[in-house]
Amino acid sequence: MSKRFKASCPCCGSVELSAAELRLVVSPRRSFYLFRCPRCEQAVRKPAGPRIIELLTDGGVLSVRVHAS
Template structure:
């Protein structure tokens, strides 16, 4: 987080840079950075049903990758939209 100091006696303003996430496309093998708005996170009942997805900005492929606990923590903390999947019994 970056801080901008104001005038003496005035409170300082803090500016938070938007989160960027490094990603790679398994189809075209391009590497790029994506904003939180370009990613989606789905949290399922198990590690097998928890994943994140995005569209490759280079080739347009729909990409879906597994998300472990650390990835879930980073993405949710960075403002990625999250969908919680519920199992039907």
């Protein structure tokens, strides 16, 4: 069974997502994760601190690293 993550949609509240349904953007200035709510299909963006980055990365979420220029 694949890892499931709980996240919060501003419209629907708590939702469960698979690693494939999440994307993580890691930047020196501002990191965040993205998903489309499985209930209302709204695109959601949430901030990601070091602990969230670690949990999502360890759970197999695809991440993109952006370097400041």
